[in-house]
Amino acid sequence: MDRFDNAFAALGQRINTLSMPARAASTPVPLTSLIDKVNAAKRLYRPGVRR
Secondary structure, three states: OHHHHHHHHHHHHHHHHHOOOOOOOOOOOOOOHHHHHHHHHHHHHOOOOOO
């Protein structure tokens, strides 16, 4: 093994010892808000128009 292989192996070992970060709890989006977004997208949709 050369220096690169040793450094890469050491980095892999360090990464494996790290703990996973805690995921931040997101606030749930109200269903009415999602429905409003879908309705707004429907109003803006133009069939046959290329984007």
